[in-house]
Each structure stands twice: as C-alpha cells, then as structure tokens.
Amino acid sequence: MTCRSDLHRLRRPGPLLAAVLVIAAPALAVSERSGVAYREALVALSRGDGIAAEVALRKAEAAGMDRSALAARMGEALIDQGDLRKAREWLGPARFAPADAAHGWRMLGRLEMAEGHLPAAGRAFDQALTITPRDSRLWVDIARLRYQGGEHTGAIAAAEQAVNFDPENVRAIELRGLMVRDSYGLPAALPWFEGGLKRRPDDVPLLLEYAATLGDLGRAQDMLTVTRRVIALDDRNPRGFLLQAVLAARAGQTELARHLVERAGRRALDRPGGLLLSGLLELEAGNAHLAVEQLDRLVRFQPDNAPARLLLARALAAAGNDDELVARFGAEAATAGASPYLKTLVARAHENRGERDQAAPLLDAAARTVTVPLVLLPGAPDAGPGPAGAVRRARAMAAAGNVAGAGTVAGAALAALPGSAVTRLLAGDVQALRGDCAGALAHYRQVAEVRMTDGLVLRVIGCLQRMGQGGAIAPFVARLRVARPRDPLLLWIEAGLTAERGDWSAATDRLTYLSRSGLGRDAALQRDLARAAARAKRPEVARQAGLAASELLPLAGDSRSPEQR
Template sequence: MAGPAAGASRLDTLRAKAQAAIERRDPVSAEVMLRAAVRSGTSEDALRAHLGEALLAQGDRIEARKVLEAGAFAPGTESLGWRVRGQIALAEGNLQAAANAFDMALRSNPGDSDLWVAIAALRFSGGEQLQSIEAADRAVQLNPRNARALAFRGLLIREQYGLAAALPWFEEGLKVQPDDPALLGEYAATLGDMGQYRAMLIVCRKLAQVDPKNPRPAFLQAVLAARAGETDLARTILQRTGAAFRDMPAAILLAGVLEYRAGNINVAVEQFDRLVRMQPDNLEARQMLLRALARQGSDQPLVSRFDGDAQQPWATPYTQKLVGQSWQRLGQKQRAGALLALAAKPHAHGPAPLLTEFGSAVLGATYTDGPNRAQTAVPFIRALLKEGRKDEAQTAADRLRDANPGAAEAHLLAGDVRIMRGDVAGALADYQNGAAIRFNEPVLRRMDAALRALGRVRDADSMTSRYLAQNPQSLVAMQLLAAAWASGPRRDAWTAVSRALAARGQPVSAR
C-alpha cells in the first residue's frame, strides 16, 4: 500500500499508517497508534472509524462496536465507520442491521469497492445469490485491483460455473496481494477439490508461512490425507486445528469419518449425531449416523431414529436393510421382514418430499405470517405435498420463487414441485434458472434427470460432461455419466469413467 501523499495533514498521515498496518495484518499496531493519538489530544471522532476497523480486524467485535457507537464519525470517514458497523452485524448474523449500516455507508461513498464486497457478502448470506453476483461485479468494476473483490467474485464464480472457472480470479487476486491469507486459503481449497494436490500443498505451505496461526492449511492437508486413505495421519493433522473448525459441518463430517475408520465408533456416533442435529435434512449425515449406530450395535436407538426414514419412498435399500436387521435382533420379525423384503428388491422412485414434524393445518399459521420466507414456506410446502395437495404446494412454491428471484434454491423448489406434478418441461425451466445463479451437484442431478426424462439424452450427456470438466473430482457427475453410458454405444467413454470411479472406491454401473 502506498504511503501518505506529500503535503498530507498529520491526521491523514496517521490514518494512512493505521490503514497500512491493518493491510499488512498488524491491527494491534494500528490500534496502539490510534489510541496514543487520542490520548495526545486528537479528536476521537476523527479516528473512530479507523479504530473500530482495527479492533474488528483483531476479532474483538464487542470493543469495536463500543467504539463505533460511542460518538459520530468525522467528515470523510462516515463510509468506513458504517461499513465496519455493518460487518460486525453481518458477522453476528444480524442481516437487517448489516443492511441498514451498509445503506448509511452508501450514502456517504457509493464508489467504495470494499463496501460493495461487504454488500455482496450480505446478499449471499441472505440467500440473494444473483444480487450478490451483481454487487461483487460492481466492486470489481470500481477497483479491478481490489484483492478482496477479486476473491469474492472468484467464490461466486466457483458456485456459478465451477472450480476451473474460479481459479483465474483467485490467481488475479494473488497478483495484487500475494500474501493474503483468505485468498491463499480459497485458492488452495479449489486446487484440492480439483485434484491438483501437489499445487494445493505448495499453496498451503505458503499460507502457513504468511499466517502461521491460520488453521486452514492443516484442515486442507487433513482432507488430502483422508482422501489418500491415510486415516491416522489425517486424524493427527486435524487435531492440530484444535477448536477452530468445531462447528463447521464439513469438519464435523470429516472427524466422524476418520473416527469411524479408526474404529472409534462411539466418537464417530457423537460427531454424526451432532451434525444431524445441526442439519436434520442432510441425508449424507443421516446415512453416516445410521451406519455408525449399526456398527455400534445400538439397535434400539437406531430404529428409534431411522425407522421413519426406512418407510419413506426415497429410502435406500441400505437404510431398509440396516433398520430391518435391527428390528430382527429386537425380536420384531414382522417389521424386520417387511423392510428386508423391500431392501432385497430395490426399485426406482420419483422425487418425494422430506419429512415434516407437523401437518399443513399447524404450519399454515406461520406460513401465512411469512409466505415469502424459506423457513416458513418450505415446511408448509412439504406438508402439502405429503397430504397430496400438489396444486396448492405449487402455488406456494412459485410465490416463494417470485419473491426471491435471486435465490437458486427457490427456483429448485418450484421445479421439484412441478416434477412431482408431472410437469417435467416446466421443472427443467425452473432448474435452468437456478443453474444460471448457482450450478452445483444438486442442480446437476435434477437437470440431468429432467433432460433424460424429456428424451434429450445428448443434451444431458453434454451438460454433465461440461460439469465434470469444470469439477473433475465430482463423483455425482461420474456416476450419472456411467449410468447413462452403461447401456449405450459409448463403450470407451463408459470404460474411462468407470475406471475413474473404481479408483475412488465407488461402485460402477454394470454394462
């Protein structure tokens, strides 16, 4: 960062030095010099915004808020002060307070690139993914050399188009800020997800050098060791991260898998159970908990938790088998026999709604109060579908989508209801709109199924192949292509993708 311009006032020079210290990841020095200036007689209002930023950079949100709310911001610092107040609110999950603060900052300086990055983060947190993309684009336009803007745009590109498309954005950001920890972390994670493990390790080493206390390199290396089957090494590396990722779902899942592999089944059950309680609709986590309970021999807890899952139309034969075996050991032969018979004759099924605790009569009241909010609309829609009221569910889903046009998930939900009503073409249109905002594996599954149901096999193959090119480690894309090519003329293509799956320990569709 350039130093203060010649002829600048003493106050401008002080602010520039504090900003430079923050930029080089030394916010403590910034705080020290700012507080010393206040003790020497400099107006607190003149330095309030910069002191709040220094405190937030240290992670001290309480003291930062106290400083920022203790008085006014001097002319010329209003935008920074309100932006930092908004960032504190965003970090605490208070999206409305963050939005209000960012609005105040915009009034002072609508051309602040960093402010538009913060607005992009707010919109993404609120599920407004399309609006987040627009804000990130605005940030880059205002300052093409803003490393934070380039990094956030790279994150959104990764969600929107895939891993390979995101790499140039991270690389461009690193040209501007080669030692930025956040950029290095996202770059390393993207390289790892693409299977470029050697490059990932190089970036991790760089990140560890520039930010020795950063736990992310250790986490990424633990993931790499786990993928390589080095369970003990992965557990050792993951333990070095301490409590840094204690509440991160991906880290909880990794810890559970590693403990399961190591034979520590009780610990694995604890990890998977915690993840399921955090994310009750996470089917992967539910499956892992089921598997761990079965290996633990906890038949009664297993049937209590998963008998409902086994009865659902979307239940896997594996789920039905394990629940049936537990009922068998508990002496419930009739229940066991029914489930084991279902597991022995797996059949294809269409989409089905996930479970809801209450019916539409109970959920309708909260839905009426907030029909445009996912937390009230989604359970109500599921309940309507379970009761066979598909047209009403479609109306509610379309209303949610129209009220949240920038949220990919709202488009997917509307498409899912259409699929259940037999309108495959209409569902595909919703899925395509969602994919234009965020194209991930859940979208891929839906679009692939819809295209094939409409007889557009070549389009499905092309789309899924392009997704695999962008995300070369995607097991979902490989499995879809293997299943599609198993009975067709593309023997060479089927052989290649089947070998890739087999190398990753995945089952292969028979040809």
Template structure:
C-alpha cells in the same frame, strides 16, 4: 485399485469432499480487508458494514453501504461489499449483478476476482473456477483468503498435489492462519493418515469453534479411529444444525450401528428408512440393526429394498424438523397431494424473493411435484445462475428427461461430473448412462473413480462394475468384483 467394503471407510472420502467444500465457513465471518481505494471515510463505512454483517445486522449494513455509495459510487470495494450483503440476505441473483459491477470498475481488483471465483465455483464447479482463482492470485499473490480458497478448490477438483503446493504458499504468506493446519488436516485424512489429521485439526482450533466442516472432519476421524460414541455425539450436533444434510444423517446412523446402539438407530432412522427418498445405504443400516436384534421380519423387506433395483425418477422429500418454513410447507403440500397449493405457495415466495436462488430451486421442486417439467426447468435454471450443487443438477437432469430432452440431460450430467469430480453419486449416474450406451470402458473408469471416493459399499455400483468387467473381458476384474460383491451382498433373509 482397492475396494474396501467396510461401511465406515466407504463414506469417508465422499464426506471429505463436503469438508473441503465447507472450508470457507470462517472466511465469510472474518474476511481480510486490503486497503480501500476511496479514502478513510469509505474505508470506515465498509469496515463497519462488514462488522454489522458478521453480527447479522443486515439492515444496518445496508444503511452504511448506501452512505458509502454516495461517497464513491464506482468503488469496486463498495460493490464487493454490496454483493456480499446480498448473498447474506439471500438475494443471490442481484449479488451476481453487484459482483459484475465490481469487476467493471476494477477488472484487476483482487477481492472482486475472489468473489467471482467463489460464485463460479458454486454455479459451475471447481474446474471452471480455477482460472478465476488464478487471476485473483495474480492480482494479490499473498492474499490469505485467495490462497486458502484456491487450495480448497484444487482439492475439490481432485488435484491433491496442487492443493498441497497452494497450502504451502498460504503457510508462507500467513504462517499463523488456522486454515493452514485445517487444510493440511483435510489432505491427511484423504490420504488415510488419521492420527496426523487429528493433530492438525486440533492445531487449527476450528472444531473447538464449532465450524460445521471441522466438526464433520472431527467425526470422520473419530469413526475411522473407532471412537464411535464421540463421532455419534458430534454428528448429532451437526444433524440438528443441518437437518437436510443426508450425508451427516448416514454417518450418524453408521456411528450408532458401530457403537452397538441398535435401538437408538431404529428409533432415530426407522421412520426415515420407510420413506421413498431414503438412500439404499441408510435402509441397509436400519435393516442391519433389526437383524442384530433378531427381528428378521423387520429386516427382510428393508434388505430387499436396499439391494434391489434403484428407483427411477425424483421423489418428494419428507418434512424434517429444523427445515425453513417455506421448504417444510411446500414439501407437506406435495406429500399431501396438494399440487396446486404447493405451486401457489412457491409462486408467492418468488414474488416476495425474486432474487433468491433458494426460492427458485424450491419453486422448481413445486413445479416438478405438480408435473410441470418445463416450469421446473425455468426455475432450476434461474437457481443455477447462482449455484448448481449436485442435488440441483440431479433435479434439473430429471426435468430434462421428463420433458423428452434426454440429450440435453446427458450433456448436463457430463458437465456436472467434469466440474464436480468429488461427488461419487454423480460419477455413478454418468457411468449408468455410458453403460446404457455400450461404453463399458468409460463406465468402468467412472465406477473406479466412485469407488476411490468411497462408494465401494454400494451393491448396485459393484454389480455394474462386475458387468463392465464381464463386457470388457477382464477376468481378473470379474473375479475381484464378484468377490467384493459377495462380501457386501447379505445372505438371503426371509421373515419367519
């Protein structure tokens, strides 16, 4: 095991997990369609509905699918299309119902199995989804969409060798599919072969088409190769498109600091670093920028925050430019202390969009901000039926803890880490719980895994790993982690 405290490398592996999870962006835009059971008329309607969805004309797609339903109400292809339309329209929970109907009408229908695999991956993680991908591949062994998503999911689950094998199967089935070099680029970057990754990424053409996950990979490679200005420009574009993506903002801050643009970093992220929600890493980067400018008075309190104890419990997130209006309004109400207004707004949204997992999650945030953990759990549980990314799982865990159900919170955390092996912060959270219970061997294993994912810059993680080495009597590990921590830990800096 190696611990590289360089901040750029420290973010590479964790961000690549996001790259893998985003490699399906192209599939939603241009799915391959196998022959449709139900006749030429049904096939034309479904193809036209696909085209309408691709251009965002959801009402037109709905009208076409209603017509198709009158022709073949038990067609699994029809119900897959209905599920996809509902997903595009934000009706996540009724999309699940449509996917179930597709499988009821066609238990071995490959597109329905693929859709269910994707839904299980979103809600329960990569490991639970693999059996669904296996079933989908069995139903259609050479389907490029199935092979590509199967490969990505294997990568999400940390199975690099199996992922490579699946990418080769994709190459055999569809040699010209751009996802072949794209997935190979992700594998190469995760293996530290950045020159090869760059060549493969260019061959895929996905960055040129501005697929978000490909832009992120392009920026990561540029950072590692020292092309920090190019990385910053790409990350600025991504941050504007994904204002709630904390990882992209952290990478952008890192690129600005590496490029000697301290003034731009402070102007862009200084206000954010003052927020309670700011990550220790971002706070540290802003502090370093102040330090380089010789402003010890501004740097000292930020460094104290960055390397101090972790905060306990959730915080209300700030309002950011580009957020959807309902999210911005709810956050603004909570930040202003208007809990009843936030809750009323969330309830109104739930009445308007009862099938939306996003609205259910937002309602949970409002309930948590208002101190009603039980109502938050109900809302988060509804959202998790469609998808449960780490941010949602973390909030659900906090709600269980706040409601006095710590054992349930721990079980959910264990399940989350088992299903999502590529999120360093989740592994760190579980390591903290194991350490609190005296399981230092288990904590050490999780911390080592988090370091391999790129969290080796985190002083809190390193302190906990040093403590684990001490508790386990590992003298070599104790010396090694003490040395790494000394490199990462800044000198004491006091305001003058």
C-alpha cells in the same frame, strides 16, 4: 540588510507567540502520539491482525484520540477477533467521525450480518452507500449480504459491481471467483484466483480458495505447494492444515489426515468443513463415538446438510446407538425420497431392538430405486419463515400428496425472492411433481446460473428421461465434466451411459476408479461395479464388489453380482 533583520525577528518570537507555542506543545505531542498509533492500527488491519490493531487503537485512545474517531476501526479490529459483543459497544451507537462514517456504517453492517440480523445489516450498508456509493469493498459486503439472504442473482450483480469499481480489489476478485466456481465450474474459476494473486501474491484467503480449487481439479502437488505457502505465511490459520488433511484422506492416508486435523487445532472444529472431515476420519479410524460427537455438532449447526446427516446416521449405527438412530432418523427413513442406505441403517436398528415388523417395510423400500425431487425432513410444518422454511413446508405438503398446496407455497416463495436459487429450485421441483418437466427445466437452468450441484444434475437428468430426451443426457454430462472433471457423481453417470452403449469394460474401469477414490463404502456403487464387471468378464472384480455390497447392505435386496445369481 532588511532580509537579515526579518530573519532575526523570526528566530526570536515575541512573548505572545512564545506563550501560544508553550500551551500548544503538549496538545501537538498528544496528537502526534495518537496519530502514530492510529496509523499502526491501520497497517495491522490491512494484514488482518485484529489483535495488534486493537493494541494500537488502545494506545491512540490513551493518547487522547476521540472515541468517535476510533469507533469504526476498533469495531473492525474486534470483529476480526470474533469478539462481537465488544464490537457492538463501539459500533452500536453509530457515532463515527465524519471522515470515518462510511467505514463505520460498513463495519456495523458486517457486525449485524455476523449476528444474523440481515435487515439491520442492509440498513447499515444503505447508510454507507449514501456516503461512498462507489466503494468496491462496500459492494463486496453487499454481495455477501444478498447471498446470505437468498438473493443470489442480486449477489452476483453486486460482486460484478465491486470488480467494476475497483479491478484491483482482491476481495472482490476472490468473491467473483467463488461465484464463477459455483456456476461455471473449477477451470473457469482459476483465472480469477490467479489474477488476484498476481496483484497480491501473499493474500492468504485467496491462496486458500486457489488451493481448494486445484485440489478439486486433481492437481494434488500444486495444491500441496500452495497450502505449504499458506502455512508459512500464517500457521495459525486452520484451513491450510485442513486442506492438506483432505489431500491425505483422498490418498487413503487416514492417520496422516487425522494428524493434520489435530495440527489445525480446536479452531478447525468451529468450521463445518472441519467438523465433517474430522467426523469422517474418526469413523474411518474406528472411533465411532468420537465421530458421533463431531457430526452431531455439525448437524445441529446445519440441519439440512444431507451428507452430514447420512454420515451421522452411519456413525450412530457403528457406535451401536440404535435408540438414538431410530429417534433421529426414523421419520426421515420412512419417506419415499430417503436413501436406501439410510433406510437400511434404520431397519438394522429396528431389528436390533426386536422390531422386525418395523424393519421389514424399510428393507423392502431400500431394495427398490425410488427418486423423488422433494424429500421430507422432520419438523417441516414448523420450519419458520424464509426460503428454507418454504422448502420444508412444501416438502411436507408434497409428501402428504398435496401437490397443489406445495405449488402455492412455492409460488409465494418465488414471488417474494425471485432471485433466490432456493426458491427457484423449489418452483422447479413442484413443476416436476406436476409432470411439467419442461417448466421444471426452465427453473433449473436459472438455478444453474447461480450454483450447479449434484442434486440439480440429477433433477435435470430425471426430467430429460421423463420427457423422452435421453439422448440429451450424454452431451449434458460431457459439458459438465469439462467444468468438474473429477466430480464423482458425473463419473458415475458417465459409467452408466458407457454401459448403456455396451462398453462394459470401460464402465468397469470408471467404477473401479470411483471405488478406489473414496466411494468404496457406497453399496450402490459396489453393486453397479459388480454388475458391470460380470458383463465385462472380470469375475474376480465382480466377486469382490458383490461381497463389498453385501457387507454394506446385506439386507437391502440381492446384492450378488449377476454371475453369482
């Protein structure tokens, strides 16, 4: 009966063992309580709920969990809430438990990025790399850091590394999809987003990028379906409502679009896209002063955002604020590369102030079509360090006729950041100014591997024309149209190419479509439509387009249709 005797002893501990168990019981209970709360926090963080994660982590702290074991996750929870000051209290000392050290360094890097301290972010990520060099999530953050710092080709390589290390990481898939969309176009990005959604069907950030891409492809109903799903999953996320507002605005339903922006809440106006959309909608609704308020915030936040600057100028003109319009845009309107529309807006403001002598040169310039790749913005000589500063300094030198000096600045910027699309574009622009269009195109091709923009399209076409290779423009545009089937600029260029072939009816159809799709207030488009319609023997279309052009730019040259002249 030896087995029974042993079992009996195990069931009845001796005095020493009993004492140990009595002492350890409270500690074990504390450890269990803190562990449960900590696991709750991890679940909350996985679904992006920083508030719930903080609450759970506070419980773990109250239950006795050491601060170093909480620091990384508490920092993450506070970053998710946007409370960067409190996040630094936890992450700044860099005292992390060994099991959480890599995550802690990664969160510190994200905090430094959020506060604009890019070198410090890089150092934090380097610390994390020494611990977990194959962490896909870390490589996603490194890719974002590189992109934000202007190292665009390095960012692409890091994003590819993230996918290679973990093909199931939806953040890595999302980032690669965004990069593919920028460089190869909308259809090429869809498989990335759809692949990510197969892995995580309810991932809100991925759904939002998928919806935006569908909308730009013209798949309005599909976009609406996806945004409704986003709102059902997270009705506090403003971007779902903003995307629906964009859809309504494209359909000409301004009031519905304004209502959707309101539903998005105040947080929508913390986003550049929300401010731009809100400003445009208020302007279309006749609320010029509200539009100025929104667009002024955006331009102060993004001073190089050209569409926003032009829209702000239009809002100031509509609000009758001639003094501010001249003060803020007078210097820019006087440059050779400023748009005819901006020149005319500023000229009108000068006339309203009785300054006809200052209005006349701007009106003359607005009546001519002038294209230069470098446009001077105010304050360029004091633009500061970095790629953006180099671009502004080079613009200032080029505008003053110092192309050699601009070339020196561009060369130094490119040597410092050879993987930057910004410095590469600047180098191409300087080559174009020197007359070396072949050299410019070589730079532009490398820029296109990162991001194909409207400005880059126009630069390439301009170089092809100057090189006598006009026949290459149509195939170039056709390739881009596959990637960006609804792009207004490409449709406009295609209409021009169609007109050059003598098919004025088809050109009129394309321009009419553009006029009805959001470009109806573009005077240059209406002028082109008037001319094409007159040649196509459509007098009523020509008359209406000519009148629209006259209303938009009544003083910038003769905007009457050829039939009216």
